[in-house]
Amino acid sequence: MKKIDMYDVSNELATYSIQLKDISELILFNLNKSDISKSDELDRLYFLNDYIKQLSNELDQFSTKVIRSDKNDRDN
Numbered sequence: 001m002k003k004i005d006m007y008d009v010s011n012e013l014a015t016y017s018i019q020l021k022d023i024s025e026l027i028l029f030n031l032n033k034s035d036i037s038k039s040d041e042l043d044r045l046y047f048l049n050d051y052i053k054q055l056s057n058e059l060d061q062f063s064t065k066v067i068r069s070d071k072n073d074r075d076n
Contacts, residue, residue: 020056
């Protein structure tokens with residue numbers, strides 16, 4: 001079985017993070033342009049958009065942590 005390089009894992013996580021950020025921005029743009037009146041449905045959409053942003057940030061932080069951990073392991 002091929003050993004997975006930590007930098008490859010980190011790059012994949014960073015890619016997913018960027019894609020989630022792009023999706024979030026597109027959703028927000030469409031919500032701002034939509035004709036949906038203030039309602040529970042609109043609130044749920046904003047909540048989901050905020051959740052996507054949170055996941056994106058957490059993936060980004062985890063990616064950075066993986067790189068730091070791998071670098072520290074190599075230094076020791």
